[in-house]
Structure formats: C-alpha cells, structure tokens
Amino acid sequence: MCGKLAEDGIDFLRVGSELSCSPLYRRHLLATRVQDCRTACQVRGVVAGTRVFCGTTASLNACPWLLTLKHFALAIVDEASQILEPHIIGLLSMQTHGEPSIGKVVLIGDHKQLPAVVQQTAREAAVTDEGLCAIGLTDCRNSLFERLLTRFRTASGYDPRFVYVLTRQGRMHEQIAEFPSLAFYAGWLQPVPLSHQKGQPHACPSSNGIARMLTSHRLAFVCSEPPALSTSTKTNDVEARMIAAIVHQAYLLCGKHFDVERSIGVIVPYRNQISAIRNAVDQYGISVLHDICIDTVERFQGSQRDYIIYGFTIQQHWQLNFLAGNTFMEDGAWIDRKLNVAMTRARLQLTLVGNPHLLARNTTFRQLMDFVRARGGYLQVPEARFCQGDFSMPAGAADISQPQEEG
Numbered sequence: 001m002c003g004k005l006a007e008d009g010i011d012f013l014r015v016g017s018e019l020s021c022s023p024l025y026r027r028h029l030l031a032t033r034v035q036d037c038r039t040a041c042q043v044r045g046v047v048a049g050t051r052v053f054c055g056t057t058a059s060l061n062a063c064p065w066l067l068t069l070k071h072f073a074l075a076i077v078d079e080a081s082q083i084l085e086p087h088i089i090g091l092l093s094m095q096t097h098g099e100p101s102i103g104k105v106v107l108i109g110d111h112k113q114l115p116a117v118v119q120q121t122a123r124e125a126a127v128t129d130e131g132l133c134a135i136g137l138t139d140c141r142n143s144l145f146e147r148l149l150t151r152f153r154t155a156s157g158y159d160p161r162f163v164y165v166l167t168r169q170g171r172m173h174e175q176i177a178e179f180p181s182l183a184f185y186a187g188w189l190q191p192v193p194l195s196h197q198k199g200q201p202h203a204c205p206s207s208n209g210i211a212r213m214l215t216s217h218r219l220a221f222v223c224s225e226p227p228a229l230s231t232s233t234k235t236n237d238v239e240a241r242m243i244a245a246i247v248h249q250a251y252l253l254c255g256k257h258f259d260v261e262r263s264i265g266v267i268v269p270y271r272n273q274i275s276a277i278r279n280a281v282d283q284y285g286i287s288v289l290h291d292i293c294i295d296t297v298e299r300f301q302g303s304q305r306d307y308i309i310y311g312f313t314i315q316q317h318w319q320l321n322f323l324a325g326n327t328f329m330e331d332g333a334w335i336d337r338k339l340n341v342a343m344t345r346a347r348l349q350l351t352l353v354g355n356p357h358l359l360a361r362n363t364t365f366r367q368l369m370d371f372v373r374a375r376g377g378y379l380q381v382p383e384a385r386f387c388q389g390d391f392s393m394p395a396g397a398a399d400i401s402q403p404q405e406e407g
Contacts, residue, residue, distance in 0.1 A: 312354030
C-alpha cells in the first residue's frame with residue numbers, strides 16, 4: 001500500500017514501528033515526522049495537515065488518540081475478510097468531539113480466500129446471545145466483512161446499495177486466471193487487461209524440457225512419483241528435487257531481470273517441506289536463489305511472483321483433509337480457499353507439482369487436473385528425466401511470451 005501511494009505521489013503518514021516498516025518508507029513514519037516537534041500543538045499541526053494515514057489494525061489500535069484528534073472522511077480497510085470483529089470494531093466506533101471519527105468505511109476483501117487464523121473450535125466460538133445472533137454474529141471466527149456480506153445477500157444476489165463485486169484483476173495472465181474464475185468465481189474474473197496479461201508467443205531460448213514447459217504453458221501440472229523412502233509425511237524429497245529444477249530453469253529464463261522479491265515463489269502446505277526444497281535449490285550453487293520466498297499458502301496470501309510453483313507434497317490420502325481443509329460450498333460450487341490463494345499468486349506462469357492418484361480423490365483437484373490436461377499442460381515424466389529436462393512438450397503446444405517490460 002505504501003509503495004502504491006508513493007508511486008502515485010500521494011503524501012501519507014505511516015502509523016507503526018520502524019521494525020515493521022520498509023526502509024523505503026520510514027521517512028513517512030508518524031514518529032519520524034513529529035520527532036522535531038517541541039509542543040503538542042505542533043504534533044496536532046502535523047496530524048491535521050496530512051490527509052492520508054496508513055497502518056495495520058494493531059498499530060492503529062495502539063494509537064487511539066489519533067482518532068480523537070482527527071476526523072477521517074473515509075477509511076479503507078484492505079484484506080478485511082482476514083480481520084476479526086474485535087480487532088476493528090473499536091476503531092470504527094471512535095469519536096472526535098462527540099462525532100464519529102470516521103465518516104464512511106469501505107471494506108475490501110475476498111471471503112473466497114483465506115480467513116483469519118483462529119485457534120478456537122467451532123463450539124468455543126459459537127455465539128448464543130439472541131441480540132448478537134439477530135444481527136448475524138453467530139460465530140466469533142468470522143470477520144465483520146463476512147457477516148455484512150451475508151447480511152446483504154438476497155435471493156437475487158448482493159444488495160447493490162452496500163456491496164460491489166470487483167471483477168477485473170490485474171495480476172494473473174488470463175490463462176492462469178481461467179480455472180479460478182470458472183471454479184470459484186462463476187466465470188466473473190476478467191483481466192484489466194495489462195500488458196503482461198495478454199502476451200504474444202515467442203521462441204523458447206532453451207532446449208531444456210522444463211524451460212520449454214515454462215514458456216509454452218501458463219498453467220502446467222507435473223506428476224510426481226511417491227518417494228521410495230520418507231521419514232515424514234510432511235516432506236517429499238521427490239517433489240523437492242523437481243521443484244528445485246523448475247526454480248533453476250525459471251531463474252535462467254529471467255536472466256538479468258531476475259529479482260528475488262518478484263520473480264519466483266514456491267508454495268507448499270508444510271513447513272518441513274520448505275527446508276527440503278531450499279536444500280534442493282541450494283544444490284544448484286546459485287546464492288541468490290537461497291533467498292527466494294518458499295512458504296505456506298497462509299503466509300503467501302497478499303503476495304505475488306512472476307513464477308509460482310505449488311507443491312502439494314502429500315503422500316497419504318488422509319492428508320487431503322488438511323490440504324483442502326478450508327473449503328465451503330456457495331451457490332452449488334465447492335470453494336477451496338487454499339487452492340484459490342495458491343493459484344492466484346502467479347503473474348506469468350503457474351506450475352503445480354503433485355501425486356495425481358492421491359489428488360484425484362478430491363473433486364476440485366480432479367477437475368483441476370482435467371482442466372490442465374485438456375489444455376496440453378499435464379506432464380507425466382520420471383523424476384530423473386524431468387530434473388534433467390530430458391523430455392518434450394506435447395505436440396502442438398504453442399510457446400507463450402515472457403514479457404520483461406518491468407525489468
């Protein structure tokens with residue numbers, strides 16, 4: 001958010017600690033701006049003279065005085081579907097001189113992506129108070145965003161007086177967005193479009209099979225074999241080596257445009273697998289690749305990379321319960337929040353790596369594999385040959401572009 005404001009030349013104050021603020025924006029910190037103030041009147045002057053303030057709910061809750069000093073015409077709450085009511089209700093009810101401190105509130109979120117992480121069980125979070133249940137507050141694990149969305153839902157859709165659905169997305173290439181759009185958003189998602197979302201084909205510079213996969217299919221599924229030996233069901237060395245090989249080829253394709261913060265990301269369900277993949281990547285001896293983001297889908301929400309590799313990791317059928325453990329049904333369709341987040345992190349190319357026999361036991365995963373297979377991006381190659389790039393893409397696969405306009 002700070003980056004976008006700075007990019008557009010909008011002055012702002014960042015509320016919070018410098019420890020959680022990028023060095024690029026520390027000059028915007030409230031503490032930095034008021035460090036030369038000698039009186040409370042001067043501090044009030046700095047606050048009154050600034051129109052835009054940024055901060056997390058935690059940092060703003062720690063500065064209640066700000067909302068008693070200044071009236072805000074508008075509050076925009078991003079990732080609102082991840083914010084529980086107790087974390088935001090105090091801010092929204094603050095007053096300035098006897099009047100609401102905030103004139104209007106816009107909540108932006110996606111209930112089809114991951115909600116807030118809550119430790120309480122459904123029984124512990126259940127609300128029994130009649131007054132609270134009457135306003136739709138029946139489960140303390142739900143966000144204010146979800147409660148209001150449910151409240152404003154009608155038989156014909158959402159009440160347009162209160163709910164607006166954004167259908168244009170500017171992150172994913174349209175071929176990556178196609179499955180999430182059809183499976184989770186009833187086909188509503190459309191590209192803005194930006195230049196990277198509708199790239200034109202060009203020739204692949206390498207004869208390596210993985211490189212040709214990355215340059216011929218925006219979405220690919222690579223079948224993995226079960227490990228011969230495994231010390232844990234939360235690590236999969238076969239997938240780790242295959243993913244490392246994909247990372248290596250993606251790095252070579254990026255060339256001088258490689259950016260550790262933007263180019264390549266790996267998503268897996270278990271933290272144990274993160275170490276296995278990082279060790280496999282390190283075997284290629286490219287120091288900058290050690291620092292690419294390899295993390296769980298929960299930690300990846302809100303991020304994006306040009307290339308995303310999603311490794312399913314699982315080795316036993318009962319692990320499907322964890323892998324698809326954040327799923328609900330809406331309008332007759334199963335919404336897999338984890339899969340939705342994982343797939344929608346990719347800008348230019350998304351590769352999925354997993355055991356097809358296990359994944360086929362889940363309806364959504366089976367539909368995903370069928371979707372990729374129908375578009376020629378489904379690969380079943382032995383691990384050794386795959387990692388060496390010793391295979392060919394299906395006949396008739398057209399190369400796709402790898403635009404570098406942002407390098």
